Amino acid sequence: TQLLEQSPQFLSIQEGENLTVYCNSSSVFSSLQWYRQEPGEGPVLLVTVVTGGEVKKLKRLTFQFGDARKDSSLHITAAQPGDTGLYLCAGARFQGAQKLVFGQGTRLTINP
Amino acid sequence: NAGVTQTPKFRVLKTGQSMTLLCAQDMNHEYMYWYRQDPGMGLRLIHYSVGEGTTAKGEVPDGYNVSRLKKQNFLLGLESAAPSQTSVYFCASSYSTFGTQYFGPGTRLTVL
Numbered sequence: 001t002q003l004l005e006q007s008p009q010f011l012s013i014q015e016g017e018n019l020t021v022y023c024n025s026s027s028v029f030s031s032l033q034w035y036r037q038e039p040g041e042g043p044v045l046l047v048t049v050v051t052g053g054e055v056k057k058l059k060r061l062t063f064q065f066g067d068a069r070k071d072s073s074l075h076i077t078a079a080q081p082g083d084t085g086l087y088l089c090a091g092a093r094f095q096g097a098q099k100l101v102f103g104q105g106t107r108l109t110i111n112p
Numbered sequence: 113n114a115g116v117t118q119t120p121k122f123r124v125l126k127t128g129q130s131m132t133l134l135c136a137q138d139m140n141h142e143y144m145y146w147y148r149q150d151p152g153m154g155l156r157l158i159h160y161s162v163g164e165g166t167t168a169k170g171e172v173p174d175g176y177n178v179s180r181l182k183k184q185n186f187l188l189g190l191e192s193a194a195p196s197q198t199s200v201y202f203c204a205s206s207y208s209t210f211g212t213q214y215f216g217p218g219t220r221l222t223v224l
Binding site: 102 | 156162206209211213
């Protein structure tokens, strides 16, 4: 059962364009995390959003947590080839440990 | 400071063979996790540990065993490998329940 639906799964755009990746669930999470994964490496945490409605910015990346803490979005402004990679969202539940439920991932390609 | 390391990086097994994947961290983290990553499914939690000598089941534990005899090491065992266990395996560790999970570089396992 995929509890977190991430869309789109693949996205190829030109340098300078804007894009949004969505992460949706019918479940409530304690927090929502976004990771970036390069080929041959493990995921690396970009940001954690905790409060419903929270917005965090990381340079050209804007992350938002839905008011009901069930969904999140990642918006990239003026995408650059260096943004190319696999982006993963993960919902966190704290049940003895921090159990992460990952979305399928969005493979983003920025063409020069 | 190596962070989280995984051994081996690649492995090919025949159905029915056994093997152990080793995860080591040098950050004095209490919590350690094993995930598998399959195309189109994101990462799924196999087993985790909240401290030396403890282990617990995650989302997809069947066919795997784990041990945490030393705080810095978390071993994942496959007693009788099956083709369905072909995947990329990631280990992660965190300092506390709410702490950031740091991922290793992964082990690519193929079961023929």
